[in-house]
Amino acid sequence: MTDRVQACIDENQDRFVEELKQFLRFPSISALQQHDGDTRACAEWIKDHLGGLGFEAGLIEIGGKPIVRAVRRGKSAKRVVIYGHYDVQPEDPLDEWKTPPFEPTVRDGILYGRGATDDKGQVFAHVKAVESLLRTEGGLPCEVIFLLEGEEESGGDALARYVKQAKDELKPDAVVVSDSTMYDANTPALTYGLRGIVALEFIVRGPAADLHSGAYGGALANPVMVAAQILAACVGRDGKILVPHFYDDVVPLQDWERESFRKLNFNDAALAKELNVPRLHGEPGYSTLERLWARPTFEINGLHGGYGGQRSKTIIPASATAKITCRLVSNQDPVRIRDLVVEHLRSVCPDTVRLEINEFGASPPVLFDVNNPTIRAAQEALRQGFGRETVFIRCGGSIPVVSTFVEQLGCPVVLMGFGLDSDGPHSPNEHFSLDSFRRGTKAAAHLLQTI
Amino acid sequence: MTDRVQACIDENQDRFVEELKQFLRFPSISALQQHDGDTRACAEWIKDHLGGLGFEAGLIEIGGKPIVRAVRRGKSAKRVVIYGHYDVQPEDPLDEWKTPPFEPTVRDGILYGRGATDDKGQVFAHVKAVESLLRTEGGLPCEVIFLLEGEEESGGDALARYVKQAKDELKPDAVVVSDSTMYDANTPALTYGLRGIVALEFIVRGPAADLHSGAYGGALANPVMVAAQILAACVGRDGKILVPHFYDDVVPLQDWERESFRKLNFNDAALAKELNVPRLHGEPGYSTLERLWARPTFEINGLHGGYGGQRSKTIIPASATAKITCRLVSNQDPVRIRDLVVEHLRSVCPDTVRLEINEFGASPPVLFDVNNPTIRAAQEALRQGFGRETVFIRCGGSIPVVSTFVEQLGCPVVLMGFGLDSDGPHSPNEHFSLDSFRRGTKAAAHLLQTI
Numbered sequence: 001m002t003d004r005v006q007a008c009i010d011e012n013q014d015r016f017v018e019e020l021k022q023f024l025r026f027p028s029i030s031a032l033q034q035h036d037g038d039t040r041a042c043a044e045w046i047k048d049h050l051g052g053l054g055f056e057a058g059l060i061e062i063g064g065k066p067i068v069r070a071v072r073r074g075k076s077a078k079r080v081v082i083y084g085h086y087d088v089q090p091e092d093p094l095d096e097w098k099t100p101p102f103e104p105t106v107r108d109g110i111l112y113g114r115g116a117t118d119d120k121g122q123v124f125a126h127v128k129a130v131e132s133l134l135r136t137e138g139g140l141p142c143e144v145i146f147l148l149e150g151e152e153e154s155g156g157d158a159l160a161r162y163v164k165q166a167k168d169e170l171k172p173d174a175v176v177v178s179d180s181t182m183y184d185a186n187t188p189a190l191t192y193g194l195r196g197i198v199a200l201e202f203i204v205r206g207p208a209a210d211l212h213s214g215a216y217g218g219a220l221a222n223p224v225m226v227a228a229q230i231l232a233a234c235v236g237r238d239g240k241i242l243v244p245h246f247y248d249d250v251v252p253l254q255d256w257e258r259e260s261f262r263k264l265n266f267n268d269a270a271l272a273k274e275l276n277v278p279r280l281h282g283e284p285g286y287s288t289l290e291r292l293w294a295r296p297t298f299e300i301n302g303l304h305g306g307y308g309g310q311r312s313k314t315i316i317p318a319s320a321t322a323k324i325t326c327r328l329v330s331n332q333d334p335v336r337i338r339d340l341v342v343e344h345l346r347s348v349c350p351d352t353v354r355l356e357i358n359e360f361g362a363s364p365p366v367l368f369d370v371n372n373p374t375i376r377a378a379q380e381a382l383r384q385g386f387g388r389e390t391v392f393i394r395c396g397g398s399i400p401v402v403s404t405f406v407e408q409l410g411c412p413v414v415l416m417g418f419g420l421d422s423d424g425p426h427s428p429n430e431h432f433s434l435d436s437f438r439r440g441t442k443a444a445a446h447l448l449q450t451i
Numbered sequence: 452m453t454d455r456v457q458a459c460i461d462e463n464q465d466r467f468v469e470e471l472k473q474f475l476r477f478p479s480i481s482a483l484q485q486h487d488g489d490t491r492a493c494a495e496w497i498k499d500h501l502g503g504l505g506f507e508a509g510l511i512e513i514g515g516k517p518i519v520r521a522v523r524r525g526k527s528a529k530r531v532v533i534y535g536h537y538d539v540q541p542e543d544p545l546d547e548w549k550t551p552p553f554e555p556t557v558r559d560g561i562l563y564g565r566g567a568t569d570d571k572g573q574v575f576a577h578v579k580a581v582e583s584l585l586r587t588e589g590g591l592p593c594e595v596i597f598l599l600e601g602e603e604e605s606g607g608d609a610l611a612r613y614v615k616q617a618k619d620e621l622k623p624d625a626v627v628v629s630d631s632t633m634y635d636a637n638t639p640a641l642t643y644g645l646r647g648i649v650a651l652e653f654i655v656r657g658p659a660a661d662l663h664s665g666a667y668g669g670a671l672a673n674p675v676m677v678a679a680q681i682l683a684a685c686v687g688r689d690g691k692i693l694v695p696h697f698y699d700d701v702v703p704l705q706d707w708e709r710e711s712f713r714k715l716n717f718n719d720a721a722l723a724k725e726l727n728v729p730r731l732h733g734e735p736g737y738s739t740l741e742r743l744w745a746r747p748t749f750e751i752n753g754l755h756g757g758y759g760g761q762r763s764k765t766i767i768p769a770s771a772t773a774k775i776t777c778r779l780v781s782n783q784d785p786v787r788i789r790d791l792v793v794e795h796l797r798s799v800c801p802d803t804v805r806l807e808i809n810e811f812g813a814s815p816p817v818l819f820d821v822n823n824p825t826i827r828a829a830q831e832a833l834r835q836g837f838g839r840e841t842v843f844i845r846c847g848g849s850i851p852v853v854s855t856f857v858e859q860l861g862c863p864v865v866l867m868g869f870g871l872d873s874d875g876p877h878s879p880n881e882h883f884s885l886d887s888f889r890r891g892t893k894a895a896a897h898l899l900q901t902i
Contacts, residue, residue, distance in 0.1 A: 195665060199763040208727040213750045214646060214848025215872075217778050218742035219722065221732040224751040225686055232683035235676055237801065271670065276659040281672040281803040291669035299664045300675040301766050306753030307774055312650040312811045314776050315752050323758055325765055327668050350688065352732040360763045397665025421666075 005449075008132040009441050016128045016441070017111065017434060019049070023086075023120050024104040024113040030065055030087035030154040039150055042086050043068050046123075050146060053131050057146075062165075064158035065150030072130075074140035080451055081145045081172040081409075083401065084123035084179060085152035088115035089426045096428035109434050116432035118425030122178040122418050123148060125437055129444035141449045145172065152179070152401070160404045167408045174374045174451055175405045178440070180417030183264060183391050185433070188382040188443070190375060191415035193293060193394035194402055196328035196365035198338045202345055203321045203356040204230070210306065210315040217316060221352035224305040227320035233348040234298055234341075239283045241298045243344040246337065251330045251367065253286075253294050260392060261289040293394030297327040298341075327396065334362035363403050366413075367394075374412040377450045382416060385443025416443065456900075459583040460892050467892070468562065468885060470500070471575045474537075475555040475564040481516055481538035481605040490601055493537050494519050497578075501597060504582050508597075513616075515609035516601030523581075525591035531902055532596045532623040532860075534852065535574035535630060536603035539566035540877045547879035560885050567883035569876030573629035573869050574599060576888055580895035592900045596623065603630070603852070611855045618859045625825045625902055626856045629891070631868030634715060634842050636884070639833040639894070641826060642866035644744060644845035645853055647779035647816035649789045653796055654772045654807040655681070661757065661766040668767060672803035675756040678771035684799040685749055685792075690734045692749045694795040700782045702818065704737075704745050711843060712740040744845030748778040749792075778847065785813035814854050817864075818845075825863040828901045833867060836894025867894065 009016075026042035029035040043059055043066045050070035051057040057070035065087065091101035091114050099105040104113035111121065126146070133140055149159040163170065183189040206223035207216075236242055266289045268280050282291040305320030307313035328337055342357055349355040368375060370392050382390040395415075405413050418440030424430045460467075477493035480486040494510055494517045501521035502508040508521035516538065542552035542565050550556040555564035562572065577597070584591055600610040614621065634640040657674035658667075687693055717740045719731050733742040756771025758764035779788055793808055800806040819826060821843050833841040846866075856864050869891030875881045 197665070197765070199765075201763070206728055211726065212848065213748070213752065213776055214648070214778060214846075216726070216743070217748040217750050217847060218733050218746055219731050219739050220726060220728050221690075222751055224754045225682060228679040228682035228751070228754070229686075229688055231676060231679035235680075237680055239672075275657075275662065275667070275671060277657055277671050278802055278805065280670050281801070282669045288670050292667070295669055297664070297668040299668050299767060300673055300679070300757065301664065301764055302757030302759050302768060303675045303679070303771065304755050304759040306751065308753050308755040308772070312652070312774060312776060313752055314648070314650075316750060317753060320754065321759070323763060325664055325763060327665060350732070351729055354729065395665075396668060397663065 002136065004136040005132050005445050006442060008136050009128070009438060009445065012132070013438055017106070017437070020111070020121060020124045020437070021104040023124055024115050025102055027091070027102045028087045028115070028150065029090050030151045030156070031090055039065055039087055043150055046086055046148060050127065053134060055146070060162055062158050062162050064156040067150065067159055067162055068146065068148040070146040072140055072144055074142040074144065076142045078142035078451060079145065079172045080142055080448060081147055081170065081175045082126045083147050083175055083177045083405070084126070085119045085149045086123065087150045087153050088118070088120070089153050093428060098429055106434065110431045111434055111437070112429055112431045114430055116430050117419035117423035118430065119152070119179045121432035121437055122440065125418055125440035126176070126178060126444045128441045129448065132441070133445055133448060142451060144448065145170065159401060163404050163408050170409060172409060172411055174411055175409060175413045176447065177399070177402060177413060177415050178417055179399070180395065180415050181419050181421055182417055183393055185420060186388060188386040188388060188390045189393045189417065190378055190382065190390055191395050191417065192368040192370050192375065192392050193330065194366040194398055195296070195396055196332065196334055196363050197325055197398045198328060198334045198362040199325045199360035200338060200341065201321060201323045201358050201360070202230070203319055204349070205319045205354040205356060207316065207318050210318050213314040213316050220316070221350065222316050223353055224317050224320040226350060226353050227303065227305060227322055230345060230348050231300060231303070231322060234344065239281055241296070243298065243340050245340055246296065249331045249333065249336070250296065253290060257294065258290065261287060261293070264289060264391065292396040294329055296329050296332060299325050299327070301325055328365045330365045330367035332365060334364055338362055363398055363400055366402055366406055368412065372412050374414060374451060378414040378416050378447055381443045381447035381450060384446045385439045414447070453587065455587040456583050456896050457893060459587045460579070460889060460896065463583070464889055467579045468557070468888070471562070471572060471888070472555040472564070474571050474575055475566050476553055478542070478553045479538045479566070479601065480541050481602045481607070482541055490516055490538055494601055497537055497599060501578065504585060506597070511613055513609050513613050515607040518601065518610055518613055519597065519599040521597040523591055523595055525593040525595065527593045529593035529902065530596065530623045531593055531899060532598055532621065532626045533577045534598050534626055534628045534856070535577070536570045536600045537574065538601045538604050539571070540569070540604050544879060549880055557885065561882045562885055562888070563880055563882045565881055567881050568870035568874035569881065570603070570630045572883035572888055573891065576869055576891035577627070577629060577895045579892045580899065583892070584896055584899060593902060595899065596621065610852060614855050614859050621860060623860060623862055625862055626860060626864045627898065628850070628853060628864060628866050629868055630850070631846065631866050632870050632872055633868060634844055636871060637839060639837040639839060639841045640844045640868070641829055641833065641841055642846050642868065643819040643821050643826065643843050644781065645817040645849055646747070646847055647783065647785055647814050648776055648849050649779060649785040649813040650776045650811035651789060651792065652772060652774045652809050652811070653681070654770055655800070656770045656805040656807060658767065658769050661769050664765040664767050671767070672801065673767050674804055675768050675771040677801060677804050678754065678756060678773055681796060681799050682751060682754070682773060685795065690732060692747070694749065694791055696791055697747070697788065700784065700787070701747065702781045704741060708745065709741065712738060712744070715740060715842065743847040745780055747780050747783060750776050750778070752776055779816045781816045781818035783816060785815055789813055814849055814851055817853055817857055819863060823863050825865060825902055829865040829867050829898055832894045832898035832901060835897045836890045865898070867898070
């Protein structure tokens, strides 16, 4: 990044923050119908803002909330898609906000407001990076296409449908996603792996109705006990998953990854304290970060059967229902894993009950090669923007849109986040450090110049 | 029983049935406040009826519904307490009754009405037995004390409190309880064993709140999985309870009991079909009747943790709660068993979570010596009344008032039931065979003459 781009970003910072505040004032809560007008007004505003920067900007109406699409050609033939979302989470609980969620306020260098970090602040860093490049360099180094969706927080699929439709015209050299986090306040990070997920439920059905436990206790299998025995046969007490062949396709951690994670000095005791558990626990032979980022899980999300009220009720429950999700890592195939789990559930279920299995969604894990030149360019851009070494991290969660980009566009996806988990996305008093906003803007500018 | 007693019962049967219908017309539903007046009117009616037979009859007001107490001396110094209850279950679902629940109706020799079998019909058999003895023999062979409570169906403790208070003046030689069943329509039965019960719940507490299963999955123990693992460590897949020393004090089945149960030709396949389960299941080495009547159980009554709605929610639940009841058999001590279970739960629970245990009620099992002369007299009385061999059975459930009699009065308790489970106690179209009513009256008369 040239000195004049840096200087432009520094000199215009106050105005950039005022403009970001305008963006944040829209209560673009996509989950709430009464905010449909606000959500659309927000889309119009950021579209017009990009139009004002010389972008060919429009709203793509494909069902659901409009997608803001803004294109501007650059000096090179390279094309970069910048992804983000302009919708936000609901604001409740409202009475826990120190200042109103849609009246953005700066206190001690921190900007408070719904959407500050997730995702308007991060999107706007890219917008202001583009503006600064145009002001100082007279054009963009490469073609930039903004794709800003309006239903990320409400589980819509408009963007995925659009990307599938438009993949032949989009054909980018890279996608940049700023909807993730740094490792910590002092450590910029590139996320090179996301876990996949597969979801299902099983129902153990016993007698036609709850039975009197005195009259019938001892005569038949208790469906809740059978469910417990099935689940105990899926994960050992040591944390190892017992489903045969479950780990077969897992890409083992490489030495540099284990070393790199180790250097992050993750504090197990601090997390245990934060979560209020006696101690952490998981698959033996792996550190906490390794388990979170690079190992699959078998998690019970819910288990319900029989009486749940006060004190006691003397019944044998008629059934029990267990909800299961497995987080997956490369190269686990969600469909194969689901089949293995279903087969295992059936094999450990006794013939004294009936077992019903319902399959829900599945999405694949993602793992990028950190030696890809685009990823390396992003690493250098973050180093330039933040003035600190950038670490490679993975993420325990799943970002479905990233899988869509990987599957449909087949190009590198850069996950460069400027926020922090502690910024309170989805919580009251969501905020974004103005220092991170400025440094993120510089990193974004640098990336476009070197990608 | 003399021929003239038999003849008296046969000759007066029509009147007895008409009087029983009067008893049944009171909607003495103790659980429903709007029927408090009806319940009291019913108590007054049966009290006055016994008064009309020369009993010194009154209502004991000890809090809760009144207890009908009626005493009449007899020729011998022996004293028999006859226990029953004049309250009934609510009548709903009302639209499933073929004739109104409180308009008793005879169809094909069967008397339909709420309370017909549970327990007014059975109580009235004893009342009419006493009347027949007085008419034909000029007096009672022994002293008889009726104790008829009005809150058996609503879980009141007035009778238990009264028995504790009055145990020194009551001091009976035997208590007769007709609130149970025959083995089947053709087989009168004496119940010589009841299971006890101990109830508790445990709560596995993990993180302070539900956590995102992507962000945290793999870092900590899942409380629902821990609950499942704990439960699976309590009962083996073969049905054997794994709590150490759980079976230590169980009185083994005697050869005559196994032989006697075997002769009852219990049909496993029929029960499996009735309950709609693929097959029955339980502790290895015991028949179904043996498991139901003479073996203890460890039953999950309910297990709840995490998400229970539609489809999927990607959380690690904060906690899981399991409700447990164990049915006990002689000589298991409920307090010792509870201590063993609690100790086992604590010993198998890992230190990755916090375990909370809440203890609820406990009541001891009951097992009578079938060679006791009173029990033998009752066996002969049933044989005389029903003209068939009487079998000795046990009951998988618990009747708390029987434990109270055993503990407070220390005398034999005769559990002679004239009803059937298929009479529909607690269900619409409750009924009682008039043939059983007549035979039960004869059996009751014979018992008082020979006890």
